[in-house]
Amino acid sequence: MTQLQGLLDTEAIRKDFPILDRLVHDGKKIVYLDNAATSQKPRQVLDALNEYYERHNANVHRGVHVLAEEATALYEGARDKVAAFINAPSRDEVIFTKNASESLNLVANMLGWADEPYRVDRDTEIVITEMEHHSNIVPWQLLAQRTGAKLKWFGLTDDGRLDISNIDRVITEKTKIVSFVLVSNILGTVNPVEEIVRRAQDVGALVLIDASQAAPHMVLDVQSLGADFVAFTGHKMCGPTGIGVLWGRQELLEDLPPFLGGGEMIETVSMHSSTYAPAPHKFEAGTPPIAQAVGLGAAVDYLSSLGMDSIAAHEHAITEYAVKRLLEVPDLRIIGPGTAEDRGAAISFTLGDIHPHDVGQVLDEQGIAVRVGHHCARPVCLRYGIPATTRASFYLYSTPAEVDALIDGLEHVRNFFG
Amino acid sequence: MKLDSMYQDIILDHYRHPHGKGLRDGDAEVHHVNPTCGDEITLRVKLDGEKVVDISYESQGCSISQASASVLNDLVVGQSVDEAMKVQETFLELMQSKGRLEPDEAMEEVLEDAVAFAGVSKYPARVKCALLSWMAWKDATAKALSEAPVPNEEGA
Numbered sequence: 422m423t424q425l426q427g428l429l430d431t432e433a434i435r436k437d438f439p440i441l442d443r444l445v446h447d448g449k450k451i452v453y454l455d456n457a458a459t460s461q462k463p464r465q466v467l468d469a470l471n472e473y474y475e476r477h478n479a480n481v482h483r484g485v486h487v488l489a490e491e492a493t494a495l496y497e498g499a500r501d502k503v504a505a506f507i508n509a510p511s512r513d514e515v516i517f518t519k520n521a522s523e524s525l526n527l528v529a530n531m532l533g534w535a536d537e538p539y540r541v542d543r544d545t546e547i548v549i550t551e552m553e554h555h556s557n558i559v560p561w562q563l564l565a566q567r568t569g570a571k572l573k574w575f576g577l578t579d580d581g582r583l584d585i586s587n588i589d590r591v592i593t594e595k596t597k598i599v600s601f602v603l604v605s606n607i608l609g610t611v612n613p614v615e616e617i618v619r620r621a622q623d624v625g626a627l628v629l630i631d632a633s634q635a636a637p638h639m640v641l642d643v644q645s646l647g648a649d650f651v652a653f654t655g656h657k658m659c660g661p662t663g664i665g666v667l668w669g670r671q672e673l674l675e676d677l678p679p680f681l682g683g684g685e686m687i688e689t690v691s692m693h694s695s696t697y698a699p700a701p702h703k704f705e706a707g708t709p710p711i712a713q714a715v716g717l718g719a720a721v722d723y724l725s726s727l728g729m730d731s732i733a734a735h736e737h738a739i740t741e742y743a744v745k746r747l748l749e750v751p752d753l754r755i756i757g758p759g760t761a762e763d764r765g766a767a768i769s770f771t772l773g774d775i776h777p778h779d780v781g782q783v784l785d786e787q788g789i790a791v792r793v794g795h796h797c798a799r800p801v802c803l804r805y806g807i808p809a810t811t812r813a814s815f816y817l818y819s820t821p822a823e824v825d826a827l828i829d830g831l832e833h834v835r836n837f838f839g
Numbered sequence: 840m841k842l843d844s845m846y847q848d849i850i851l852d853h854y855r856h857p858h859g860k861g862l863r864d865g866d867a868e869v870h871h872v873n874p875t876c877g878d879e880i881t882l883r884v885k886l887d888g889e890k891v892v893d894i895s896y897e898s899q900g901c902s903i904s905q906a907s908a909s910v911l912n913d914l915v916v917g918q919s920v921d922e923a924m925k926v927q928e929t930f931l932e933l934m935q936s937k938g939r940l941e942p943d944e945a946m947e948e949v950l951e952d953a954v955a956f957a958g959v960s961k962y963p964a965r966v967k968c969a970l971l972s973w974m975a976w977k978d979a980t981a982k983a984l985s986e987a988p989v990p991n992e993e994g995a
Contacts, residue, residue, distance in 0.1 A: 776902060
């Protein structure tokens with residue numbers, strides 16, 4: 422049995438996740454290593470969802486009956502929990518969306534319709550990076566196409582880091598927005614926030630950080646990040662699907678125009694015009710994902726009870742061990758940083774010339790769930806001249822024994838296609 | 840083991856030693872991708888009247904998609920377009936069967952090596968891999984036929 426420093430009590434934790442006891446393919450215990458795609462949900466979150474529907478279900482912010490008041494209190498209570506979790510200065514800066522993609526699209530659309538000084542138009546520039554998830558590329562391509570703005574990006578180094586050696590040329594006086602990922606979903610790289618934020622602030626550009634792969638795994642403090650917007654999703658951090666978050670600085674949320682119009686986001690409506698509710702409601706048109714927000718609140722409680730520092734330490738130990746063991750596998754090439762430093766717990770790799778689809782299929786037969794493909798980050802695959810990767814990604818319930826199972830599984834893959 | 844039903848020896852043989860791979864002269868060319876996994880194929884068809892003279896291709900992808908392109912080349916080159924379309928339809932039927940179709944003798948006669956893909960049809964995520972080259976061929980053939988000069992059109 423491998424002894425690593427800094428591990429959580431996974432034996433106790435795994436009892437909270439009923440799905441981890443699932444047997445697949447004729448009695449093999451599932452080894453779930455696809456956490457960067459979505460995490461599993463603890464019983465505490467499932468119970469919160471159930472209890473909400475069984476005891477409190479009603480629409481929020483309307484109706485004077487007891488269920489409506491309880492549902493509203495639970496929904497807004499979830500906002501308080503998320504605000505505290507990310508150290509937001511105000512709860513009104515937390516906007517619930519359906520996922521990180523919607524959060525990122527929301528900012529792109531706010532800026533497309535904004536007045537000066539935020540307006541993105543043909544004389545301005547948008548900056549992203551080559552390691553973004555498609556959800557942080559396509560909305561900016563759309564905005565650039567619609568406004569005539571120029572889309573620029575930081576490239577990557579051979580070892581999977583952001584190349585910011587030309588930062589002064591990429592981020593310029595023309596830059597209106599810099600949007601980048603805090604932790605890459607394909608490379609695992611943790612990016613240098615401080616340097617990018619400082620340069621953006623120097624030229625007066627706004628900063629949006631995609632924290633989808635950070636919020637589940639490390640302390641996320643929006644004040645110390647120094648960004649203007651932070652986006653993440655609930656389902657990767659033990660919460661349900663259908664709930665995401667956009668945090669934004671209050672004065673920006675006051676100044677910027679709404680994107681979706683509808684119920685809930687208004688103050689008064691006449692047939693000629695409307696006035697809008699203050700943030701966050703201005704950006705939450707229609708009936709929101711109420712149960713999902715309640716579930717996210719329960720997820721935040723669960724993560725906080727373990728401690729984000731402890732979760733980060735656990736994953737660092739597992740990642741360090743996994744990188745070491747993977748590098749022992751013949752013909753295996755890690756796509757991304759080859760160490761555990763400044764790196765998250767998603768590790769992409771190629772195995773000789775065996776296609777990732779085939780790797781994933783043979784691993785699945787052994788009960789090992791990994792992700793194969795381009796991970797919605799196709800430019801990264803193009804950059805490294807590979808069609809796809811196999812990705813193993815770990816979480817707070819992952820164990821060294823699961824790393825060992827992956828290594829044994831890969832040996833089996835090599836024999837199968839050898 | 841269930842996995843062996845997908846990775847039959849015939850499939851692995853075609854994967855390791857693909858038939859007809861490489862781009863050669865053709866009447867039409869298409870490029871198809873499988874956006875979920877990044878499999879790609881560039882495929883050309885060469886027709887002589889109604890006869891499929893050559894199918895040439897460059898591709899990257901998993902064993903299933905590579906083997907499938909190789910089997911396509913084997914089965915279809917030398918056939919008439921009508922016969923080849925029937926093979927394509929039969930293969931499509933097999934791949935969409937979700938593992939419920941046991942190929943009978945008539946089907947085996949049409950599909951030859953391609954019946955080995957019956958096991959793949961049980962894996963929804965992999966069906967697209969098996970069909971990639973076949974869909975590309977169908978598309979390229981339609982393109983070649985529509986671009987071919989129509990005889991006796993003069994004066995019409």
